[in-house]
Amino acid sequence: MGRYILRRLLQLVPVFLGTTFLIYLLVWALPGDPFAGKCGERACPDAYITRMREEFHLDENVVVQYLRYLGNLLQGDFGQTFSGTSVGELIAAAYPVTLRLAIVALLIEAIIGVLAGVLTGLRSGGFLDNLVLVSTLFLISVPVFVTGYVLQTVLGLRLGIISPTVSADAGFGELIVPGFVLASLSMAYVARLTRTSIAENRRSDYVRTAVAKGLEPRRVVGVHLLRNSMIPVITFLGVDLGSLMSGAIVTEGIFNIRGIGGLIFRSIALREGATVTGVVVLLVIVYLLMNLLVDVIYAVLDPRIRYV
């Protein structure tokens, strides 16, 4: 197990180098000059463009730029934006916010999704089953920005229960509604995934054996049935944390959460390669670590899965 984890961690290095280089290259390859739109309808003075290019080494070959960036990154320096703000500071301010939002969303989708899935999986065909099927279908078909605006308008503006936007501190309480919006789509998938998995495993031999041994139903479901049925769900949830962190642009925009989504969106628009790469580096790490965590949990849930 230890060797396995170590090997997986070592795999991080090439993936990390490859993604950051690709991202750097892609940002650089965007059409248009990063300073062309900076002075409104007038062209920026040559002197300004020259100074900025020199300051940010934009005249050099992109590979040289990347290596310089990588060198700084390894020393913990994320570089600067065009307005002179440290990218490290921006990320340090935005990351915890998005992480909190993603955790809130993940908890909501895991708790509600699994619960709904288990209940319907055990009693398929009933009223509750149909209700969950219809409501998850509804959640899957409605885009996130609709759910977001509707909840913001109804709860925030018309009823005044919540503040329509999240403050700069973004405490857990404020993030419940945005977290729900963000989680809504995945919640539906988790519910359906759990339901199918439970319904399938319910008829398997080991459950029949457990029931025949006379175990009480709670133990059969909670330990025997759920443990095996959770494997696909855990895979989904693990990968989902990564996409929740990177895919929160819409939700963050609606509720004005100062997180990673808005930061990356603004930086791409302004072509600030350093910021984009910095954020993506962290997202890549989150994905890889979550994948690793998921694989380790497999072994815990089902001892037949062994890693050597």
Added chain:
Amino acid sequence: MNGTEPENPLVPGNTNETGGGKIIDALFSPLVEYDPQTAQPANMVAESIETSDSRVYTIRLKEGWTFHDGSPVTAQSFVRAWNYTAYSPNGQQNSSFFSQIQGFDQVHTVDPDGTAGPQTAPQPAAQEMSGLRVVDDRTFEVTLSAPFAVFPTMLGYRAFSPLPDVFFADQAAFEANPIGNGPFRFISRQPGVNVVVERYEPWPGAPKPSISGVEFRFYESAEAAYADVVANNLDFIEVIPPSGIAGNLYQTDLANRSVSRTFLGVQRLGFPLYDPRFQNPQLRQAISMAIDREAVNQQIFNGTRPPADGLVAPDVPGRVANQCGELCTYQPERARQMFEATGFQGPIELTSNADSGNAEWIQAACVSISNALGVQCTFVPVPTFGEIRSAINARQMNDIYRSSWVADYPSIENFLNPLYRTGGATNDGEYSNPAVDALLARADAAPSVEESNALYQEAERMIIQDMPAIPVYFQSFQAGWSERLQTVTVTPFRELDLESVTVSE
């Protein structure tokens, strides 16, 4: 109030977008201010600006002005700041505003093969402009390279702000903690979140602000800011997003706390005159007459954007109405006759960046053109503003393109010289007419603002006959505020007048 992250460090000479601009305007007071209602210029830090020939200006400062660190605002503070901004190795965005001052070409050199080429701009011959001379602590003299009657009006633009000695001693420290001479002083800045300023008590200007400070809060989207204004979490937003404008929703959401007004901007369709296909003025006039401006205004903008009747926006000193006349009036038959006479081949293509909500009106204008002229008109979107500006700056446009213009300072001159004079700073279409150039030069040199305005108006009529760009509509904005704000004045520059606004708790 609502804001956006400044794109550059908060230095007046290096800020020209609105996000950083309105913070600079709170932190700095220039020589001249503009009336928050009418945009008429009046002296602020300047006690007097005198000239006998519109070329040599003697500027005398009022007594008692200080920077936020307590040091006095002297003639030297202006001269040093202007020289710094104009000096090309400093790479300041607003350097071109000083081009009229004598000796600008000595301190500002241009890259001989463009910024993309291998050569670099030569080192300037001088550090300071010869046209700036400090007489004493409170007086300085500005000599322009050619007479320019509108110069005093320009002095209200933020690029002409003074800078304290601290700036020249330690620029990094200044950028971390900007020190101005304005009604508010800098308190803190949290990247991506806000900038906070508070009232500077010794500020000698009038009226003194009654509010104790301002937080410029950066929003992820205009919709979120709008929702916060409706819920009274945010006090002011100067651009209500389309979702609030649709069906005039904002008038119910923000009953008695919103305003809709025009500002000093005009929306145009520009022609790349370097493209041989667009060289016939008849063609350009025909397309102008084929656009039903009133229909565009009513159908797309709920009647908030008045059809353009000239090149100069409403409320601009020196403007006269209906300069464009027949040529900006929808006349499908005449347009079609003229268009067919030009023998223009192929479809008409209008292009614009798609990231700023211009697609709808351009499509509407295109329908109008298609119907009137009987040729196919299509809208060709370009993804970002940066991309379209790259092509325009490189003179690589081959379609008719959207290009708006918002005044830097309120004068008819600012709508003509930069845009239509040969080699003008924003003359993107490479329009050139020697008669117009001569008339603009005469207007610049006129001994008084009134006389020069009359000549500018004549030049405007002459330019319109050539139609190098089609004026389509005058820009407007819809601003809204919370229930806490009273006596709200929104200036023609789309800014909340921070000196007159009051807050109730």
